Each structure stands twice: as C-alpha cells, then as structure tokens.
Amino acid sequence: MAQTTTSPRDELLQKYPIFLRPAVLMVILTIEISVQIWKSVFRHGLPLTDKIATRTALTNYWLHAHPPRIRKSHMKFSYTFCLGGISFFLFVLLTITGLFLMFYYVPSVQYAYQNMKDLQYAVSFGIVMRNLHRWSAHAMVITVWLHMCRVFYTGSYKPPREFNWGIGVTLLLMTLLLSFTGYLLPWDQLSLWAVTVGTNMAKYAPIAGPQTRFGMLGSYTVGNATILRFYVVHVLGLPLLASIAMMVHFWRVRKDGFSGNL
Amino acid sequence: MSTASSDPIDWQREVKAGIEEMKAFSRRGFFTLVGLVAFTVANLAAAVLSLRFILPNVTYDESLLFKAGPPSDYPIGSTTIFSDKRVALNRDVDGFYAISLICTHLGCTPRWFQSDSMFRCPCHGSRYLRDGVRFYGPAPRPMDVVKVGLAPDGTLFVDRSKIVARTDRQAV
Numbered sequence: 001m002a003q004t005t006t007s008p009r010d011e012l013l014q015k016y017p018i019f020l021r022p023a024v025l026m027v028i029l030t031i032e033i034s035v036q037i038w039k040s041v042f043r044h045g046l047p048l049t050d051k052i053a054t055r056t057a058l059t060n061y062w063l064h065a066h067p068p069r070i071r072k073s074h075m076k077f078s079y080t081f082c083l084g085g086i087s088f089f090l091f092v093l094l095t096i097t098g099l100f101l102m103f104y105y106v107p108s109v110q111y112a113y114q115n116m117k118d119l120q121y122a123v124s125f126g127i128v129m130r131n132l133h134r135w136s137a138h139a140m141v142i143t144v145w146l147h148m149c150r151v152f153y154t155g156s157y158k159p160p161r162e163f164n165w166g167i168g169v170t171l172l173l174m175t176l177l178l179s180f181t182g183y184l185l186p187w188d189q190l191s192l193w194a195v196t197v198g199t200n201m202a203k204y205a206p207i208a209g210p211q212t213r214f215g216m217l218g219s220y221t222v223g224n225a226t227i228l229r230f231y232v233v234h235v236l237g238l239p240l241l242a243s244i245a246m247m248v249h250f251w252r253v254r255k256d257g258f259s260g261n262l
Numbered sequence: 263m264s265t266a267s268s269d270p271i272d273w274q275r276e277v278k279a280g281i282e283e284m285k286a287f288s289r290r291g292f293f294t295l296v297g298l299v300a301f302t303v304a305n306l307a308a309a310v311l312s313l314r315f316i317l318p319n320v321t322y323d324e325s326l327l328f329k330a331g332p333p334s335d336y337p338i339g340s341t342t343i344f345s346d347k348r349v350a351l352n353r354d355v356d357g358f359y360a361i362s363l364i365c366t367h368l369g370c371t372p373r374w375f376q377s378d379s380m381f382r383c384p385c386h387g388s389r390y391l392r393d394g395v396r397f398y399g400p401a402p403r404p405m406d407v408v409k410v411g412l413a414p415d416g417t418l419f420v421d422r423s424k425i426v427a428r429t430d431r432q433a434v
Contacts, residue, residue, distance in 0.1 A: 193370055193384075193385060196368070196369045196370060197368040197369065197370065197385060199369075200367075200368040200369040201368060211317065214317060215313075215316050215317050218316075218318055218321070219318070219321040219322065219323055220321060220323050221323055223322070223323070224322065225318065225321065225322065
C-alpha cells in the first residue's frame with residue numbers, strides 16, 4: 001500500500017537516525033499518553049497559556065469551588081470573611097487530628113481518661129494533636145456561628161438560596177452535636193456532668209423525653225455504654241452525615257452563585 | 263429574585279394523569295401502588311427496628327439496692343452521705359429516711375454542707391434543706407425520698423428504685 005501522507009509523528013521520527021527511532025517513539029508515546037490522562041482529568045490541554053489555565057481552573061470543582069462568575073464587590077474579603085472556608089478547613093483539620101487521636105484512645109470507662117493523659121504526657125507530639133483537636137473544635141463552633149450570622153446579614157438566605165440555608169442550619173446542628181459528643185470522650189468530671197446535664201435537658205422533651213435520654217446514654221446513668229455510643233456517633237455517624245451535607249452545601253453555592261448587593 | 267425559568271414539566275398535569283391512571287386501575291397503576299406500599303412498609307419497619315435496637319434491654323448499671331449497716335451506726339439527728347450511691351441517710355426521732363441525691367433541675371449531685379445544714383448543687387446552685395426540700399435555685403421540686411427498709415438480719419437497706427412519700431419513716 002502506497003503511503004502518500006505522513007503524520008507529524010512520522011515526520012518527527014524521520015529526523016532521527018534509524019537506531020534511535022524506537023527510543024524516540026517511546027518518548028513520544030509516553031508524552032501523548034500523559035497528555036491524554038491530563039486531559040481526561042482537567043478537560044483542557046496543558047495550561048501553557050493564561051487562557052487555558054483559566055479555563056482549566058474554572059471548569060474544575062476542586063480547583064474552583066466558587067461560582068465561575070461573581071460580582072467584583074463580592075470578591076472582597078469583607079463580604080464573606082472566609083468564614084465558610086475557615087469552618088471547612090477546621091473540619092478537615094479535626095478529621096485528620098481526630099484520626100491520629102484514635103490510634104491511642106480506647107472508648108471505655110477504664111481507659112479513656114488514662115489514654116487522654118497518655119496523649120498529653122507519654123506520646124510524642126500527643127499534646128499537639130490533642131490540643132489542635134480541642135482548640136479547632138472550639139474555633140469551629142465559633143466560625144460556623146459567625147458564618148451563619150454573615151449569611152443572615154448579607155441576606156444570602158433569600159430565594160433562590162433557601163434550601164442551602166436549610167442545609168447550613170443542619171450543618172450548624174451537626175457541629176454542635178459533634179462538639180457535645182466529643183466533650184464526653186476525655187472522661188473527666190467536666191465531661192461527666194456536662195453530659196449528665198445535657199441528657200437531662202433531653203429528658204424534658206415532650207412525649208418521649210425519658211426514652212430519648214435512655215437511648216442517648218444506653219443506660220440509666222452516664223457510663224461505659226454512653227462513652228461507646230458517643231464515640232461511635234462522634235467519629236463516624238456525625239462526620240459522615242456532615243460530609244454528605246457539606247457536599248450538597250458547596251455544590252449549591254457554586255450553582256446558585258453569591259447573593260446580590262445589599 | 264429568581265427569574266421564572268421555563269419549566270418543561272407541568273407537574274399539576276402529571277399528578278392528575280397519575281391519579282387518573284390509579285383510578286382506571288390499569289396493570290401499571292396496580293404495580294406502582296404495590297411498589298409504593300411495599301417501599302413505605304419496608305422503610306417504616308427498618309426505622310422501627312433500628313430505633314428499637316438502639317434502646318438496650320439489659321444495662322450494666324449497679325443494683326439500685328444497697329445495704330447500709332446496723333441502725334445503731336447512726337445517731338438520732340444524723341445525716342450520712344453515701345457519695346458513691348448518691349444517697350443521704352437521715353435519722354430522726356421517728357426513724358430513718360433516705361434522700362436520692364439527684365438534683366431535680368438537671369441531675370447533678372447536691373453536696374451536703376454540715377455547717378449550714380443544707381445541700382448545694384455544684385452545677386447551677388440549687389439549695390435544699392436537710393429533708394431534701396428545695397428552698398433556692400432553679401430546681402423545680404424537692405429531691406425524691408427513697409425507700410429505707412430493715413432486712414431480716416437487722417441491718418438497714420436503701421432501695422433507690424422505690425420512691426416513697428416524704429413523710430415515710432423506717433422505725434427501728
């Protein structure tokens with residue numbers, strides 16, 4: 001079969017001596033496959049120009065969670081104070097430090113307090129992990145509240161963003177519940193009585209008050225069953241639900257855009 | 263203010279059509295109904311058993327009944343605190359009675375102050391007299407009086423599971 005046209009690849013290969021061509025072909029194929037993989041992930045070619053780089057960023061949720069189009073006035077730091085972003089950062093930090101703490105912590109009346117003290121005095125950098133977790137938790141409660149205030153004061157809860165406000169309130173509730181369940185885990189006097197008081201408040205709920213308390217404690221008094229329950233909810237249940245709610249929350253921010261000027 | 267986007271689905275018509283189909287009781291309508299009912303029942307059953315699973319049938323709480331020794335250990339007019347059991351055992355001229363030291367506000371343990379002859383709750387400051395009657399603070403009612411009995415061997419026992427009248431006394 002007569003070859004009338006040559007591909008750019010063939011033209012390139014012609015420039016090299018015949019014994020080098022297999023190696024050159026390997027290099028070319030490697031580059032072509034790499035670019036193909038890059039394109040499959042980022043939708044556009046290598047970001048060699050500003051235009052491609054911008055397009056790559058704007059069409060990628062991971063690189064640009066915010067809406068691609070936004071008013072200039074809302075780019076100002078003082079519009080959002082980065083409160084949602086800070087809250088999310090703290091959530092990630094809490095997840096990572098919490099994961100580290102789990103390596104040394106056993107949720108039982110017998111070990112919990114001792115493990116917490118071990119983290120402070122017997123584990124290298126244990127006190128850093130524990131205090132990062134503790135202070136981030138306090139900070140997250142504050143930033144989530146402030147985030148809600150900011151959204152209220154800028155009127156960002158109004159249509160078409162009512163649903164995302166609802167998701168946000170759910171996330172605030174989950175933050176508070178995470179804070180409450182985590183508070184029991186060091187198993188000191190403060191933990192014990194805070195949870196005694198907290199679950200007694202639940203007892204005042206109408207219809208199923210005492211049953212709610214019994215279900216929370218897994219017993220009639222704060223004890224081993226309670227510490228295990230709170231642990232499971234703290235490290236698995238609530239973070240999972242909060243992560244799902246956060247995915248929806250962030251996606252809706254991107255889709256609904258930022259609210260208008262006041 | 264959101265702009266009215268053109269909604270391609272006329273929901274009112276769709277729902278009406280669905281109801282009409284149900285009324286006509288076509289085969290498809292019948293199976294749709296069966297499917298929906300089965301789905302709802304299965305979900306409700308799962309919800310009920312999940313909730314029931316969470317509430318334990320057996321707990322590892324210690325027994326609410328404990329022995330308190332012979333009556334002669336307690337002089338008349340004395341108040342003895344069993345801090346682990348969260349009970350105060352009082353002996354008066356007419357006999358024994360026990361107060362459950364669970365604050366009626368939010369469940370902390372009020373502490374006995376002998377010099378002031380009163381209980382004070384460390385959590386929110388409720389105060390109670392020696393007989394458990396509240397006289398200060400957020401607690402809504404007096405602390406419960408629980409059963410004191412005399413065992414066959416002549417020693418006292420306190421049963422925290424039985425709340426008795428405030429005037430009940432165990433004579434010896």
